[in-house]
Amino acid sequence: MDLQFFLCWRVAPLFLLMPCGLHCMSVRILDEEPVHVIPGSSLVLRARIEHGPLEGVSMVTWAREAETGASAARVTLATCPGRGLKCAGTKPSVRVNTEQQETTLQINEYSRADSGVYAVTVRDLTGAETTAHCIVREYEAVHHVSVSINVSHSSLVCGEAWGTDPSFSWLHERAAISQTVGKVSKDGTTLVVTMTPICGHFTCMVSNKLGYSSATYTAAPCETEGRGTTAAVVCLVFLLLLFGGVLAFLLWRRHRQNNRGERLHEHLDDTI
Structure with a gap:
């Protein structure tokens, strides 16, 4: 006890x-x-x-x-x-x-x-x-996407109003951002452009579970884009001229054959 x-x-x-x-x-x-x-x-x-x-x-x-x-x-x-x-x-x-x-x-x-x-x-x-x-x-859908440029830092900043869990991605001329174009920040809101000069169309796409929205910043046209367009126009004109020349040659040849046939027929009539 x-x-x-x-x-x-x-x-x-x-x-x-x-x-x-x-x-x-x-x-x-x-x-x-x-x-x-x-x-x-x-x-x-x-x-x-x-x-x-x-x-x-x-x-x-x-x-x-x-x-x-x-x-x-x-x-x-x-x-x-x-x-x-x-x-x-x-x-x-x-x-x-x-x-x-x-x-x-x-x-x-x-x-x-x-x-x-x-x-x-x-x-x-x-x-x-x-x-x-x-x-x-x-849970809110994404709204009012905008893109602004910071000239001093050669960067583009993407903003969105009040969407829930927004996810950011970038495109340059409708293609994914490559290392030659720039680098995207970890949160996706900023694109540091490394290409010089800055040219073409930069699109920021913001999405979540309810959909997506986008905004585009347009710079001066890229030289490669202008050259490609010029080359395409020249090629098209050349093809049209070539086609027109071939068509003219065929018409001329057909007309010549018809004329030879008519002269031969007249000569036979005169002989008979």
Whole structure:
């Protein structure tokens, strides 16, 4: 008994020094914020619940409020009370699945009105609550692509208004950028032109999951382009002249043969 009393006396302070070891509860949303959702698709948020062996979850609540605005109203989306944690959504499009270690929120047919700051609140058996937040925004298409030139640095800069996860790529005369033309930055927004002089058409294409848009910077025509056009015109004129000469020769030969036939026929008539 003395040994048991001694062990209890030594172990009890350890529990007092470990307030979050066995009794504290925490929750965190696993999705990296901000979460962007394409309109018409489903929003899914997953949260992990951490608690000690002596704790349990008595209620889980999902809610949403506007991302901006001082008087933003908080809207409750679903509550999961009781030991069974049976969840009840406030709308048919809202579904929640909750266990002791994890909770998942799903909203079908996502629209712009569903954007905002989402909060999941977990209450333990003693009534203490902990909350985690996540920002959710609408997935936007790319808009208003523009290209500007920085003459001092011999570079072209591509800009885009507010699209989600834009991806940048460059073309020169409708072909991919080669080392002789220039070098594209890691983020794709800047093209450092190494060719001299800067000439031709430079096109910046910006795309994401919803489509793409482009803008073109036009410099002076390249010499190779002018030479190629001139050569094509000269070749075409030569072919036309050659064809015309052959056609004229054939017509002349046919006319000559007809004349010889007529003279021969007249000579035979005179002889008879």
